Amino acid sequence: MNRRLLRARDAMDRAYAEPLDVRSVAAVAHVSPAHFSRSFRAVFGETPGRYLQRRRVERAMFLLRETDRSVTDICFDVGFSSLGTFSRTFRAIVGEAPSAYRVGNGPLVAPNCFQMAATRPWAAAGAATKSSSSGEAATASVP
């Protein structure tokens, strides 16, 4: 079961830019959406929706650091369908607005696989933290 859940998690990492819903991701693990959400949380410590949000925000942080694309373009690049939801989610996870994050952070000199893991925003349930923490994503995704 873990292996199938991991396959579904990998699918979120791969297809974060697409409009994913629990049903389509659960299908990768061959389980019902409700069972998927429950099992995913038990195995990986957060809901699949939260995991996908962190993946999308990590990619948005990358694009803010490394490109000149507008915040609005980046919002849609990483799979959000509304700028309001993107800004709210980004702020809740990173602790500051996308534009403020861009001002404070330039390109990192590190291989992409390291960046994806090391800069994946991590927040304990209910408590947003700054973007510098690594935590669970590092153990799960490096390299």
Place this chain on the structure above:
Amino acid sequence: MTTKLSVTSVKVLDQDEALDFYVNKLGLEKARDVRQGPFRWLTVRFPNDPSVEIFLEEPGPPVHDDATAAQLRELITKGAMSSLVFETDDARGLYETLRTRGVTDFTQEPIDHSYGTDMGIRDPFGNGIRILQPANVRQEH
């Protein structure tokens, strides 16, 4: 002073299945296969880099008690246990080859970076493998 890496290990759920994947899918070769009771010292290596071997380690006795082995299996299938980084001289060609060979667990399709082209796969058990074609390696074809 220590001087070099000679053996590392990746934890797997089944040594025979691991051998098939690392040899027949990824192109490594079997290096050693020594049995001692329940213990099997099974390693693979790259034909062009025989100085480094990867021990395909299956949790269990006599090294691990049953409870520890169960914990390790849990972590392996979560993708939280072992990870490897390999190099290739042709990332996109390898990607197509792996698909032809039935590999479906890609964590990332080939992407170009300043330092090269990389991709990601998982072995049959959940271990992450990054494969990089360094930017300075020219393709043969």
